[in-house]
Amino acid sequence: MQKYRHRRSLLIGSGAMALSLAVAACSGSGGDTSGARDSGSGTHAKIGLAGSSLLYGTIYQAEEGAFAKNGVNAELVAESTPAVTLSSVLNGDVDFGVGTMTDVINANAKGQQVQAVAGLLTGFPNVFVLNPKVAERSGVDASAPLDERLKALKGLTIGVPGQAGGAVETVLNQMLESAGLDPGKDVTFYYAQTPATLLTAVQTGRVDAGMAAPPQSDEIIRGGKGVAWLDFIRGDYPPVANMLYGVIYAKKSFIASHPAIVQSVVNSFGDAEKSMHTNSDDAQKAVRAHFTQMDPSLYAHAYEFVSGAYPADPSMSTSGYAVTLKVMNSTTPSPKLTVDYSAAVDNLFAEKYNGNSK
Numbered sequence: 001m002q003k004y005r006h007r008r009s010l011l012i013g014s015g016a017m018a019l020s021l022a023v024a025a026c027s028g029s030g031g032d033t034s035g036a037r038d039s040g041s042g043t044h045a046k047i048g049l050a051g052s053s054l055l056y057g058t059i060y061q062a063e064e065g066a067f068a069k070n071g072v073n074a075e076l077v078a079e080s081t082p083a084v085t086l087s088s089v090l091n092g093d094v095d096f097g098v099g100t101m102t103d104v105i106n107a108n109a110k111g112q113q114v115q116a117v118a119g120l121l122t123g124f125p126n127v128f129v130l131n132p133k134v135a136e137r138s139g140v141d142a143s144a145p146l147d148e149r150l151k152a153l154k155g156l157t158i159g160v161p162g163q164a165g166g167a168v169e170t171v172l173n174q175m176l177e178s179a180g181l182d183p184g185k186d187v188t189f190y191y192a193q194t195p196a197t198l199l200t201a202v203q204t205g206r207v208d209a210g211m212a213a214p215p216q217s218d219e220i221i222r223g224g225k226g227v228a229w230l231d232f233i234r235g236d237y238p239p240v241a242n243m244l245y246g247v248i249y250a251k252k253s254f255i256a257s258h259p260a261i262v263q264s265v266v267n268s269f270g271d272a273e274k275s276m277h278t279n280s281d282d283a284q285k286a287v288r289a290h291f292t293q294m295d296p297s298l299y300a301h302a303y304e305f306v307s308g309a310y311p312a313d314p315s316m317s318t319s320g321y322a323v324t325l326k327v328m329n330s331t332t333p334s335p336k337l338t339v340d341y342s343a344a345v346d347n348l349f350a351e352k353y354n355g356n357s358k
Helices: 054-069 082-091 101-109 132-138 146-151 167-178 195-203 216-222 252-257 259-278 280-288 296-309 318-329 348-357
Strands: 003-006 010-014 017-021 043-050 072-079 096-100 114-119 127-130 157-161 188-192 209-212 227-231 246-251
Touching: 043 054, 043 082, 043 259, 054 072, 054 259, 054 280, 054 296, 072 082, 072 259, 082 096, 082 101, 082 114, 082 246, 096 101, 101 114, 101 167, 101 246, 101 318, 114 252, 114 259, 114 348, 127 132, 127 216, 132 227, 146 167, 146 227, 157 167, 157 195, 167 209, 167 318, 188 195, 195 209, 195 216, 209 216, 216 227, 216 296, 246 252, 246 259, 252 259, 259 280, 259 348, 280 296
Parallel strands: 003 072, 043 072, 043 096, 157 188, 157 209
Antiparallel strands: 010 017, 096 246, 114 246, 127 209, 127 227
16 A cells, blocks of 8 residues: 655635645756655655546556556655645655646746656546536526537636646636637636535535536536536547646656656556556456445446546657647637647657557
């Protein structure tokens, strides 16, 4: 069993929003002070991740033997937000961060030297849920054409998991603008720092709608507090299909100075992903250990939904990266983001894994 450590972060209230204050290390300042090392019982690697979600299924599966098989003594560090995770990676407090490709691209655009080393999720595994009363008042059905459903969101307060400028808000901005809506004027975003906060906000009516990932989306829908307005996994919004979404990343200096450690960690995720596709029933049971309080039928439905986003191997395609960058640039004012694939992604470890695992 891997060790978990919780990190405190400073949160200050500002209206309905909580802003996470994190000090990011300047790229290239000082040496690499990461904790990864040979601990005698395997390579010790600290991996930072925020929250608990089925989107972390690959990580939970890796705990079931893939880490041990590859000699990795993984310490999973529970961070409060994705922004704090990135700060911890930049400061050397953790060796790897679990986040989105948009996190990595934005960091590089700011001159922060990080790279994704393994893909953990493809597509956009979320469901946009709408309060049933709001849906009824709109006069629009959940099966209506996409443009009608999007236009019905005008004037609503929308719950957004994570921080401003994150992957979810990026996709929300794009889909709202595609329907002729101005995200800055026509809707109000409510930023929820954790999935649990978003769940509560939707269930209590604090927000009219929200973007949620399994199992929170299933809890909202099955509890009668929301209807599935947009199902991204099922292809309701084609522009985000096949985008490179979830990744594990590290500082470029760490990657350069610890290639063996990076390879072992990437191999662990590769083995976990392969197992999730070849032994899906066992994988579902393994991930279930992290959601023991959830109704079994609810869990089974949520897992089945998100399992389509788990990749078969850790490689990160240039085409998936291009989709992610296109989505980001669709809502980015000039100058547009010009972060090259080679700057934000180091796919060599995944390629080596794929070559050795055949």
